[in-house]
Amino acid sequence: MSKPFSALTPGWLADLAGAWVFYSVLPAWPGLTPRFERIARFGPLIGLVLGGIQALFWGLTASWLPLGAQVALVLALGLVLTGGLHVDGAMDTADGLGAGPRALEAMADSRVGASGVQALALLLLLRVAALVCLATAAPLALLWAAFWGRVAPLLAMAWFPYLRDQGSAAFHRQHWRGLLPELAPALLALLLALLGWAWAGWPLPDGIGIVPALLVPLWFGRRLGGHSGDTYGACVEWVETLALLLSGLGLRLAG
Numbered sequence: 001m002s003k004p005f006s007a008l009t010p011g012w013l014a015d016l017a018g019a020w021v022f023y024s025v026l027p028a029w030p031g032l033t034p035r036f037e038r039i040a041r042f043g044p045l046i047g048l049v050l051g052g053i054q055a056l057f058w059g060l061t062a063s064w065l066p067l068g069a070q071v072a073l074v075l076a077l078g079l080v081l082t083g084g085l086h087v088d089g090a091m092d093t094a095d096g097l098g099a100g101p102r103a104l105e106a107m108a109d110s111r112v113g114a115s116g117v118q119a120l121a122l123l124l125l126l127r128v129a130a131l132v133c134l135a136t137a138a139p140l141a142l143l144w145a146a147f148w149g150r151v152a153p154l155l156a157m158a159w160f161p162y163l164r165d166q167g168s169a170a171f172h173r174q175h176w177r178g179l180l181p182e183l184a185p186a187l188l189a190l191l192l193a194l195l196g197w198a199w200a201g202w203p204l205p206d207g208i209g210i211v212p213a214l215l216v217p218l219w220f221g222r223r224l225g226g227h228s229g230d231t232y233g234a235c236v237e238w239v240e241t242l243a244l245l246l247s248g249l250g251l252r253l254a255g
Contacts, residue, residue, distance in 0.1 A: 011035065016042045023150075024050060025083045037175040040157065040232075043150035044186035048193075050081050051146025055139035062136070071131045074142070075124065086149075089233020090123060091116030096230065097223060104163060107230045126241050133248030140205060141247040147186070148209030149240035153232040154182050156217035161226040169229030208250060209243030216242070 014035035019042035020026060021034045026049075028034065054074050061070055079087065092107045098115035099106035106113065134141050157172055158179040164170065176182065197204050216238045220231045227235075 011037070015039050016045070019043060019046050023047075023085065024081055026081070036171060038177070038182070040154055040172050041182040041185050043153065044147050045189055047146035047148075047150035048143060048189060050078070051143040053081060054078055054142045054146070058139045058142065067132065067135060070138075071128055074131065074138075075127060086233035086236040087120065087123075089230040090237040091120055092230040093220065093234035094119030103224055104228075107228065123237055123241050126245050130241070130244035130248040133252050134244065137247070137251055141244055144205045144207075144209055145240045145243035145247070147190075148213040148243050149236040151183070151186055151210075152213045152217050152235035152239040153227075154179065154186070155214065156221060156227040156232060156235055157182070159217065160221035163224065163226040163228045163231075169232060172232075206247055206250065208246045209239065211246065212239045212242035 014033060015038045017029050017032045018034035018036040019039035021028050022036060022039050023043055023046045054077055057077055058070060058074055061073070065073070091112055092109075094115040095109070095113040096103035096107035098113065130141075131138050153172075157176060162170055162173045194204065217227070217231075217235045220234060221227055224231065
């Protein structure tokens with residue numbers, strides 16, 4: 001008797017399907033049972049998909065929507081595509097940082113505190129400023145900011161311990177194989193993208209997003225003594241925001 005298709009699915013493809021389901025609200029792949037063991041390694045690839053959808057929306061609306069409306073709708077689209085997964089982590093992390101020695105307790109509290117609200121407002125304001133500065137250059141910046149934002153949690157997992165014994169994101173550490181194996185899909189995607197860009201004769205992305213991707217997980221990890229699922233989400237949000245902002249400011253200064 002032949003095995004069902006799901007039983008023949010290689011582990012990496014099941015993890016990719018799991019990453020698709022976990023990191024987005026996009027429809028699950030038919031006929032494929034997702035697995036959630038090593039999904040973080042595929043986060044940057046999911047980021048390229050989500051950033052690509054936002055970039056496509058920006059391009060399709062550029063000729064008839066005012067810039068302010070484009071910015072607002074692209075930000076709303078980003079929240080919808082992720083189900084607010086990472087924003088929730090960014091707000092909880094801000095509450096934890098504001099609680100001092102009671103950080104983990106504050107982060108576990110389902111209620112949002114003043115620090116969390118301020119963090120969300122700051123993230124949104126900085127992204128608005130970034131996208132207004134980028135204007136016609138926003139699509140490419142959205143694509144790569146989403147990619148670098150999801151590289152950052154991999155660095156956090158590699159550099160710092162997990163803060164909770166039984167946290168909801170503990171499975172990332174349980175199935176961790178080392179930084180290079182976990183980064184391999186992202187590095188392959190980056191190489192293929194750069195080769196494709198060069199072959200097409202397009203200007204290469206500025207790559208400035210790697211700076212916050214390195215510094216943000218380092219800062220959170222040192223402040224809290226480690227990372228949790230909340231701080232992984234905070235890394236995504238802050239790296240995306242800072243990558244967009246740095247790209248926008250760099251474009252204006254260069255012009």
